[in-house]
Amino acid sequence: MERKKFSIPNITCGHCVMTIQRELGELEGVSKVEGDPSRKEIEVEWDSPATLEKIKATLEEINYPAG
Numbered sequence: 001m002e003r004k005k006f007s008i009p010n011i012t013c014g015h016c017v018m019t020i021q022r023e024l025g026e027l028e029g030v031s032k033v034e035g036d037p038s039r040k041e042i043e044v045e046w047d048s049p050a051t052l053e054k055i056k057a058t059l060e061e062i063n064y065p066a067g
Contacts, residue, residue, distance in 0.1 A: 001031070003045045004052065006066040008059065011040045016064065023062050027054060 011017060017035030020042055024033045029050030035042040044055055059066050 001045055001047050002052070003043065004055075005041055005043045006055075006059070008035075008040055008042055008064050009067045010064045011035065011037050011042075013037050017042065019062065020059070020064055023058055024055060027058060030055070 008016075008020070011020075014037055017037055020035060021033040024030050024042075024044060027046070027050045029048055030044060030046045032045040033042060046055065056066055
């Protein structure tokens with residue numbers, strides 16, 4: 001299992017975190033997404049077939065690019 005914290009400058013509130021959780025949760029292999037809007041961070045856990053590149057690409061697609 002892989003785990004990484006991402007800095008997401010575009011997070012402004014809990015709804016942003018919920019959007020990210022929903023979108024990343026649809027990726028096969030992503031098992032956990034937690035976010036903290038006050039710190040503008042999310043933490044993601046995943047296994048194959050999800051990859052760091054797929055997660056970053058999804059974040060960019062939904063307008064929450066990792067900083």
